[in-house]
Amino acid sequence: MRIWTFVLGCSCGVFLCMGLAFATPPSVVNKQGSASSSSKRAGTHPSGQGTHVVRMKRYLPRIKSTRQSMTLYASWTRFSKGGRNILSRPEFQRAFSVKVRKKKRRYRMKSFAAFLPSRAVSMGQIWKIKPASFLFLLRQFHSFPSVYLHHNNEDSNGAYGAVRAVSKRYIEIALRLHAEFELLRGRVYYTPACFLGRMILDRKHHTVVSFRLYVPNRTLNVDINADRMIDIVHVSRMELVGGKRRMLRKFRWSKSLSEARIQERIKQKHYPYTQAKWVSWQKAVALAKKYQKPIHMIVLFGRLDDESC
Numbered sequence: 001m002r003i004w005t006f007v008l009g010c011s012c013g014v015f016l017c018m019g020l021a022f023a024t025p026p027s028v029v030n031k032q033g034s035a036s037s038s039s040k041r042a043g044t045h046p047s048g049q050g051t052h053v054v055r056m057k058r059y060l061p062r063i064k065s066t067r068q069s070m071t072l073y074a075s076w077t078r079f080s081k082g083g084r085n086i087l088s089r090p091e092f093q094r095a096f097s098v099k100v101r102k103k104k105r106r107y108r109m110k111s112f113a114a115f116l117p118s119r120a121v122s123m124g125q126i127w128k129i130k131p132a133s134f135l136f137l138l139r140q141f142h143s144f145p146s147v148y149l150h151h152n153n154e155d156s157n158g159a160y161g162a163v164r165a166v167s168k169r170y171i172e173i174a175l176r177l178h179a180e181f182e183l184l185r186g187r188v189y190y191t192p193a194c195f196l197g198r199m200i201l202d203r204k205h206h207t208v209v210s211f212r213l214y215v216p217n218r219t220l221n222v223d224i225n226a227d228r229m230i231d232i233v234h235v236s237r238m239e240l241v242g243g244k245r246r247m248l249r250k251f252r253w254s255k256s257l258s259e260a261r262i263q264e265r266i267k268q269k270h271y272p273y274t275q276a277k278w279v280s281w282q283k284a285v286a287l288a289k290k291y292q293k294p295i296h297m298i299v300l301f302g303r304l305d306d307e308s309c
Contacts, residue, residue, distance in 0.1 A: 058120040059163055061171050063113045064206040070107055072211065072242040074100040074140050082233035083224055092226045095184040102140045111136060112208045115161050115175060115199060123166065124257055126269055129159040134177060137213060137240060142190075144182040150189050151225065156270045164198075165256035170247075173199040174259065175213065176266045184226075191223040192238060194270075196263060200247050210247045214239035 076098065086092050114133035121127060131147035138145035148157055159177030166172070175197030181190040192215040200210040215221055215238040222235050241248075268274050279287070288295050 056122040058122050059166065059171060060120040061116050061163070061173065061201050061203070062206050063109050063116065063201065063208065065110045066207070068109045068207055070109065070112075070208055070211065070242050071104060072107060072137070072140065072240045073104055074102060074240050075237050076100045076141055077235055077237045079222055079224070079233040079235045081220065082231045086224060086226045086229050086231055089226075091184070092188060095188045095226070096190075096224070098142065098181075098183060098190075100140070101142055105140050107136075109207050112199065112211070115173060115197075117161065121163060123163045123255060124262060124265060126160050126162045126266055128269075129161055129175075129177070131158050134159060134179075138179055138181075140240060141238070142181045142183070144185070145179055146182060147177075147179050149178060149180050149191060151191065151223070158270075160266045160269050162262055162266060164259065164262045165251075165253040167252070167254045169203055170209070170251070170253075171201050171203055172253070172256075173197075173201070174262045174266065175199065176263060176270070177213075178270065187227055189223075189225040191225070192235070193218065193221040193223075198248055198259075200243070200251075208243060210243035210245065212239060212241045212245075212248055214241075 078098075079096070083096070087096065115129055117127040135145055135147065147159075157178055159175065161173050161175050164172045164174040175195075177195045177197070179195065180192070182188070183190050194216070195213050196216055197213040198211070199208060201207065202209050215235060217236055218234075220232040220234055222233050224231050224233055264274075284295060287293070
């Protein structure tokens with residue numbers, strides 16, 4: 001067991017202390033260090049003798065290559081709460097005065113197939129999405145998106161999807177992807193915390209009926225970098241949305257996982273360390289005394305579990 005303390009800082013100078021003890025039971029994590037995605041569960045046989053295997057239902061969402069299309073509408077507000085030093089330079093003011101490249105754009109249905117799994121999956125099972133396959137959507141915001149972030153070592157690049165909910169007629173796919181925009185080639189980068197997404201498909205006609213891809217509206221949710229000058233800012237709205245929006249707000253599903261639960265699972269794919277067991281500062285101190293281990297302290301600015309830091 002190792003005991004760490006992370007001191008998390010925000011731009012206003014307020015710090016929080018948390019202890020972290022690496023004590024995750026081996027049975028919870030597979031050989032690759034990620035949560036098991038097995039589609040089988042063991043249980044007790046109704047007769048009370050031995051165990052039996054319950055097979056979870058699997059789904060293979062598909063989009064037919066038809067002439068149908070969907071229009072997506074883009075919104076991108078100017079950032080606030082930060083960036084004053086960077087904006088003091090005129091060339092950076094121009095770079096960050098960005099507007100949506102295409103407010104409205106129509107896409108062929110088959111374009112959205114890039115987000116679907118290549119084989120049948122159970123509810124909550126996560127699959128990897130090819131990084132370059134979703135750049136076509138991000139170009140509606142800006143001409144130069146990238147899925148390879150300039151400020152990391154590729155450990156959290158990419159995108160993942162999972163089945164979140166199903167009904168007799170529809171199925172919903174939850175998405176999370178990491179990307180950034182090069183506002184001034186080689187000099188100015190705009191890196192959202194992440195993009196979360198929801199895509200609802202008609203299981204009968206194999207078409208997309210509702211779609212939303214957005215940056216979560218948190219206090220600080222975008223990293224800006226200009227000639228190595230760095231800050232974290234707030235953007236109230238950055239999204240692509242289309243189709244039947246009411247289905248995103250309220251719909252009765254036969255089976256479902258909460259949005260928070262499925263996004264937490266997907267986040268663990270991007271950041272495996274989040275599977276570790278977090279404990280309070282007081283408990284971390286108690287564990288250090290019990291196991292005669294030192295407490296290692298790291299000071300951080302911003303969040304650990306997104307790309308806005």
